[in-house]
Amino acid sequence: MSVKSQTPAKHAVATRLAHLGRGEAGSPFVNPPVIHASTVLFDSVAQIEGRAAKPAKWTYGRRGTPTSQALESAIAELEGAEGTVITPSGASACALALMAVLAAGDHLLMIDTVYGPTRNFCNGVLARFGVETTFFDPLIGAGIAALIRPNTRAIFLESPGSLTFEMPDVPAITAVARAHDILTLIDNTWATPLFFRPLDHGVDVSILAATKYVVGHSDAMVGTISAGPRAWTRVKSTHGDFGQFTGPDDMYLALRGLRTMAVRLAHHQASTLRIAEWLAGRPEVERVLYPALPSDPGHAVWKRDFKGASGLFGFILRPAPARATEVFLDDLELFGLGFSWGGFESLATAPNPRKVRTAVPWTEPGQLIRLQIGLEDPDDLIADLAAGLDRFTAAS
Numbered sequence: 001m002s003v004k005s006q007t008p009a010k011h012a013v014a015t016r017l018a019h020l021g022r023g024e025a026g027s028p029f030v031n032p033p034v035i036h037a038s039t040v041l042f043d044s045v046a047q048i049e050g051r052a053a054k055p056a057k058w059t060y061g062r063r064g065t066p067t068s069q070a071l072e073s074a075i076a077e078l079e080g081a082e083g084t085v086i087t088p089s090g091a092s093a094c095a096l097a098l099m100a101v102l103a104a105g106d107h108l109l110m111i112d113t114v115y116g117p118t119r120n121f122c123n124g125v126l127a128r129f130g131v132e133t134t135f136f137d138p139l140i141g142a143g144i145a146a147l148i149r150p151n152t153r154a155i156f157l158e159s160p161g162s163l164t165f166e167m168p169d170v171p172a173i174t175a176v177a178r179a180h181d182i183l184t185l186i187d188n189t190w191a192t193p194l195f196f197r198p199l200d201h202g203v204d205v206s207i208l209a210a211t212k213y214v215v216g217h218s219d220a221m222v223g224t225i226s227a228g229p230r231a232w233t234r235v236k237s238t239h240g241d242f243g244q245f246t247g248p249d250d251m252y253l254a255l256r257g258l259r260t261m262a263v264r265l266a267h268h269q270a271s272t273l274r275i276a277e278w279l280a281g282r283p284e285v286e287r288v289l290y291p292a293l294p295s296d297p298g299h300a301v302w303k304r305d306f307k308g309a310s311g312l313f314g315f316i317l318r319p320a321p322a323r324a325t326e327v328f329l330d331d332l333e334l335f336g337l338g339f340s341w342g343g344f345e346s347l348a349t350a351p352n353p354r355k356v357r358t359a360v361p362w363t364e365p366g367q368l369i370r371l372q373i374g375l376e377d378p379d380d381l382i383a384d385l386a387a388g389l390d391r392f393t394a395a396s
């Protein structure tokens, strides 16, 4: 749906999170009702045909319900967007947004650090439908101008990259894109609109895997696509053409997660900074990848454009046999081994960017570890990691 701000922008975001997306005006309920619907009944044939004095507000479940509208309006307001559509996962949001702005014969510029399934979508579906993708160095900045062809229609960003945390210069890239009448899209899952508002920096489409920080409890999958005026009608119509609709209970969980998102993100950020700083001082650790650290190469860009840092970051271990990484991770007490992030629980994975990067090869000899810092006490998490690093050293 298309919305104008429901709560005055003078209020801080934590205040607005308590009030936005509350459902239809005048409703006495604090939370909007969860509507399970396909069929919607009309008053008359004239109303179905759009001739009635009182037009139908709702027409069919897939076309929108009070539940989807509440979540759409909340996200659109946070992103400062013309409108937002909801999809059944973050991956489907990335795919749909690309379909909305591209056609056969077009060329797409894609950041090399993009989320794996989005990369696969470009190399698979988009290639089959005649769209060519060029992957580019995340630190290219204004140099992206050299990659633009007459048929380049879109540039897709992710900031920071969710495995290796490079910070692209978003305003430098969107300035070039606008000069060439090219649309820009960004996967904004890491920062969320609380820490970075892409549309304020010239981006046309901002995508969230709401599965992560919006839902916040690892119990539902939801995606959102928010668009500014240059892309909104295409995003809205493509979402309708694909017949996308998301389960009302999952949309409700996303709306419910939003209420506590500012508080959770503040805790994720404080704990993550402490743990990242602690790791940076450990002899087993080669380098910590977290733009909020002053030592990080992306720190200046992060500080200029972002209002905060979330709870996902990486570090590189000193080179050691694979077995040393396994004993470190396998016996962690509090960190679960699993995909996804943004929930209340801490997680660890050992990704290998070497296998996927094409524009800039990943050459670090040590193993990359990615941590999601949850809402546990950070001292307990540090003790768990310290014991793990001792196991790592013993096995090295």
Ligand SMILES: *Cc1c(COP(=O)(O)O)cnc(C)c1O
Binding pocket: 089, 090, 091, 092, 094, 115, 158, 162, 187, 189, 190, 209, 210, 211, 212, 221, 222, 223, 340
């Ligand atoms: C998890 C993730 C997605 C996909 O979200 P799903 O809801 O799991 O489909 C997209 N982008 C990023 C950066 C992610 O981390």
